[in-house]
Structure formats: C-alpha cells, structure tokens
Amino acid sequence: MKELFKELIKHKIGCASLIVIFILVVLALFAPYLSPYDPFEINVNEILLPPSLKHPLGTDLLGRDVLSRMIYASRISLEVSLVAVGISIGIGVFLGSLAGYLGGIVDQIISRFIDIMLCFPTIFLILAVIAYLEPSILTIMIVIGATSWMGVARLVRAEIMSLKERDFVLIAKVYGAGTFRIIFRHLLPNALPPVLVSASLGLGQAILIESALSFLGIGVQPPIPSWGNILIEGKETLEIAWWLSVFPGLAILITVLAFTLLGETLQEIMNPKKEMK
C-alpha cells in the first residue's frame, strides 16, 4: 500500500488527482470552518449578486452565498458516493466471489442475474425505484449502490476463477480451510488491485449520478445543498445569473475527472501491461 502511494506521487497525473481529492476531502471535513458564510442563511438584500470580493462565487435566488453552499455540497457528494460505492463493492465482491469460486449452477444463476441487471439503463432503474421511496440522501446512496455492482461482480468473478486452480489454494484446502476462509483470506486479497481501480472509477460515476438525480429533483432535496440542486436554480436563472450554472458544474467535472484519472493511474501502476489510454 505504501509503495503504491509512492508510485502514485511520482506519476504526474496521479499526483494531481490526489491533490484535487485531498483538497476536496479537507473542504468537506472542515466545511463549517472554511465556508465564509452560513450556507442556509437567507439574505433578502443580497439576491443574485454576481461574483465579487465579498461573495467570490456570487449569491443565489435567496441571497445565500454560493461558495459556502458549494463547500457544504462537497460533503454531500463525497458522503453519497463513498457509501454508494461501499455498497456496490460489497455486493459485487460477495456475488462475484461466490460465482467464481463455486462455479456450476451458482455461477450460472449469478451470471444470468448480472446480465439481466445490465439490461436496465441505470438511470431508468434508479428513477423507477426512487418513485416508490421518499427521496432522501439515504435512499439515493442505497439505490446507486444497489444498481452499480455488476461491473465489480464480473471482475471479481473472473479474477477468482483464474486464481482458484493455483497451488496455494490447493495447499490451503489440504490444511482444511473452509470455503469462506479460502475466498476471503487467500483469493480476495489477490483480486484487490482491480477492485481498487473500479472503486476509484465508481466514486466518480456515483458523484455524476447523484448530481444528475439532484438536478432532476429526486436526489438531495433543498435546502440541503448539492452541486446538482444548485444547478436547478442555475437553469431557471440562465439569462441573468451565469455564476449559478457555471461553478457547480465545474466542481462536478473536476471532481469526477480526478477520481477517474486516479483510477486510470492506479490501473497503469498495478497492471503495467495494460496501456493507459
């Protein structure tokens, strides 16, 4: 792990994405100390002010400071994407290793289930499920996680399948290790690198989906700020307040780009055979 980090620092793009992610994490953790204003404070005298020294990113329809709201929104985005990716890795690793290790009918059923889930365009599936539940931060975390595990499952399955015939597994079996012990102690640690890569890519995708849902009005609900729901106001005030649309979108783009490039760099470092581009 330490060596991986050292390699990452040496890599120009990897290092840059790490710095962006680090800044984001600091902003999210210390939001109350770093944001210049209260993100919920309504000020009728300062409605839709353009960026200035006092409000670097301007103010919104209710006179709230956009910079402060965006700093608090980074909290929400990171929270949602971390939990969602946690869920999707959990399901993916569990089903993938079962299918890969047990093979036969179990593999058939799980693989077919993966194929079926892949037929649903993610956004349609998420919309359909959310229609039945109250939109809340918890709901979207679970729904995003539960609809994005298929890639991880396939990856882990393939990885475990190629590993399970190796000698060290046989030796573990001879020593009487049970199925779960073999999977979790001996096989999964070897499948970690590709999972790490897809976790990083998944974080970016989860942020994209969260912001899209919030923009569509079924994700994070106002007054809680999210980059996606600030953009709702941005669309309504397109003609008079460019700052409400430009900045939140840039924040999403840069964040997702950082997670994607981090994932790509990890892949390049851990699997030098595969080219990056």
Place this chain on the structure above:
Amino acid sequence: MIAFLLKRFLTLIITLLGITIISFSIIHLAPGGPLSPLTEFNPKITPEYRKKLVKMYGLDKPLYVQYWKWLKGIIKLDFGKSFSLDQRPVWDKIKERLPVTLFINALSLFLILLIAIPMGVYSAVKAESAFDRITTVVTFIGYAMPSFWLAIILMMIFGVKLQWLPISGLHSTIGYDEMNLFQKIWDWTKHLICPLFVATFGGLAGVLRYVRNSMYEVLKSDFILFARAKGLPERVVIYKHALRNALLPLITILGLSIPGLVGGSVIFETIFGIPGVGQLMWQAVMARDYPVIMANLFLISFLTLLGNFLADIGYALADPRIRLESK
C-alpha cells in the same frame, strides 16, 4: 450457426423473463402498494371504494397470479391505464413518444461512429502524437462531463448569449404549420443541434477509447508485422489488414453502449423539453404514475436486450471464430 442462434435465443428468453420479474418486484416495493398514489390524500376515496379498486386491479390475488396476469397483458402491449387525469392507456402514451427517442438516439449513435472511428484510428496510427493526446483529453472529459451541465452551458451560450438556437422543444410552436417542407426541416435541425451534441458527446468517450486501443493493439500484432515485412504499402496494411480486425468487436461495444445512450435521454429530453420517453419517464416519476413507470422500465430494457441480441448475431455473422467457439 443454427445451434448458435438457438442458444442465443434461449438466453434472450430467459433474460427477458428475468427483466419482467425484476420490473414486477419493483411495483410491489411501494409502501402501501401500487395503488397508494390513487388513494392516499384523497378524501373522496372511502375504504369501500379502495377495496373495490384493489379487486379491480386484482391486488387481492396471490402474487404469482398477479404476475401471470401482468405478463399476459404485456404480451398484448396492454400495460394498463395511466394514473394521470387523462387515464389513457399507457401504451398509447408511449407509442407516440418512442419514435422521437429512437430517432435521436440512432442519429447520435451514427454521429458517434462518424467521429470515433476516424479519430480513434488516426490516434492509434500516430500514437503518442499531439493528436493522440487531444483524443485522450477528449475521452476523459467525456467520461467526467455531467451531461445536464453541458446542456445548460450550451443553452446559455447558443440560446441566451448568441441567440442562434432555440432552447426548447422539437420544433417551433408558433408559425410551424405555415412552413414549407424545407423550412420545417431547418426548424427541426436548429432544435436538434444542442440535444444531439449532448447525446453524442456523452457516448463518444467510450467508443473513441475503444477504437483507439483496439487499433493500437492490432497494429502491434504479428500479422501486421508480417504484412509490413512482405512490403505491403502502409495504406493497405492499415486500412485493409488492421482496421477490419480492430473494428469487428465494435459491434458488441455498440450493443453494450445502448443502455447508457438511452439513459441519457432522460436528462437531455427533460432539459430541452423534447417529448420522448425519457421526458415521459421523468414526468411519471414526479407524478408517481406507476403504470407508466413500469411500462417504460420494461420496454426500454427490452429494447436494450434486443439491441444486444442483434449485436451478438451481427458479430457472429461477421466473425466466424465466435460462432465456432461457442458451439
């Protein structure tokens, strides 16, 4: 080939059944059952009337009976009636919108290929050049770009600032009927530029990356080395030997990219006010119009499945190795 087709067809049927089971289970996730939006907060609905409704929709029967009834319905394209005020049959609502969505997605798929193939091939041939670097940058920005933001920025620049393009709808509402054919086509084109740009940009990244990498790998392989050693001109090596092998698997990649493309319709149709199934889905979710939601979910995943199936067959027709392997 016949064995291959039969096997694929069987998988298609099993997957289709799986799709119906998952769609059906989602209906019954609703707290208070699928009728809750009709009955909740409606003082006019008495417990007796509710009971009657439950009976009418067959909700008092065991789940497998309900599933069977629903399945029989969808074979006849009977998805029930919409919960909205007009209470129209769901299929009628979808029928008039499906062509719009399919048309825009087909057009953007065509544009994606038109851009991705030459750009990807050229990048691979000139690997590590400045052009290749641009391709990489385009790919990653494409991956990370929130499509709804791209749509808003396009509206802001071309619709509001420059006032070149209209920002909503498929065609003008005022004076559209008086236009002649050419004016109508021009009117549609102007309305479609922004949505098409958003749809194409979103799907381009994956395909472009695939073409570039596939071509790059093929150019490094032994048979290309051999072709060059034979003294074949570079043009023949690239366009005849390499390109064919590099682009074959693209058929599958296109099949796999359908869900992403169609999913994007929800976003650009909602933003640009285009009357397709994506917008219908969003409106139905906002209004909790469950029959429309379920029908949409089922139909879109069915079309995705069909697309993948056709891609599989196309690939097998084009590449004999595949159909021989999977016998």
